[in-house]
Amino acid sequence: DIQMTQSPSSLSASVGDRVTITCRASQSISSYLHWYQQKPGKAPKLLIYAASSLQSGVPSRFSGSGSGTDFTLTISGLQPEDFATYSCQQSYSLPYTFGQGTKLEIK
Amino acid sequence: EVQLVQSGAEVKKPGESLKISCKGSGYSFTSYWIGWVRQMPGKGLEWMGIIYPGDSDTRYSPSFQGQVTISADKSISTAYLQWSSLEASDTAMYYCARQSATTSWFDPWGQGTLVTVSS
Numbered sequence: 596d597i598q599m600t601q602s603p604s605s606l607s608a609s610v611g612d613r614v615t616i617t618c619r620a621s622q623s624i625s626s627y628l629h630w631y632q633q634k635p636g637k638a639p640k641l642l643i644y645a646a647s648s649l650q651s652g653v654p655s656r657f658s659g660s661g662s663g664t665d666f667t668l669t670i671s672g673l674q675p676e677d678f679a680t681y682s683c684q685q686s687y688s689l690p691y692t693f694g695q696g697t698k699l700e701i702k
Numbered sequence: 703e704v705q706l707v708q709s710g711a712e713v714k715k716p717g718e719s720l721k722i723s724c725k726g727s728g729y730s731f732t733s734y735w736i737g738w739v740r741q742m743p744g745k746g747l748e749w750m751g752i753i754y755p756g757d758s759d760t761r762y763s764p765s766f767q768g769q770v771t772i773s774a775d776k777s778i779s780t781a782y783l784q785w786s787s788l789e790a791s792d793t794a795m796y797y798c799a800r801q802s803a804t805t806s807w808f809d810p811w812g813q814g815t816l817v818t819v820s821s
Contacts, residue, residue, distance in 0.1 A: 596763075596764070596765075627806060629806075629807040629808075631747075631808075633747075638797055638811040638812065638813055638814050639739075639747065639797070639799075639808070639811055640810075640811070641807055641808065641809040641810075644805070644807045644809075645805075645807075650809065682746060682747050684747075684749070684807070684808070686806030686807060689761055689763075690749045690751075690761075690762075690763035690764070690765070691737075691749045691752075691806065692749055693739075693746060693747040693748065693749060694746070695746040696746040696747070
């Protein structure tokens, strides 16, 4: 299985900050990398697909980049509703594994 | 509107069997994969497996192969996840999600089914 490792596991930030979350794959996965947002008690929601494509309806302050083994999710200008847990997922090869998640908390 | 609606929360005893469901609407159910994802309390997302209702092609994560069974009834646009003998360690939230036949991300997701296994 391809292992997905996110860093940090948690971070604290303030409204208006710019934050970056990293996801690293244990082998090259090209651009088969997707990001999800999950709020407490809710199902995950797709934010970014294929490393850098913004899902319809997702605010433009979210962006993704990377290819190969290293990927980033950036939120520019944090809003109160952005405090949540973010998870990456690879779909290069089965099983389509997830990272362990990054919890973004209010400072 | 594309929707996946899951069955309600379950409380079971160890050793009991269980089948939870995920009903799709608003799209051609037989043209998309349905996947299942486990989230244990306070933990991350775990990919369990996927099924293509059009031909029942099913793929499992090695971690879940033999532990659960994924199936689908295309006549009622419903996918299932079942256990023959539950264990306390199966206590978790289970999500279903749709995956395109040509792309590989999950969107949308069902609301989740909480399974609690306790004696």
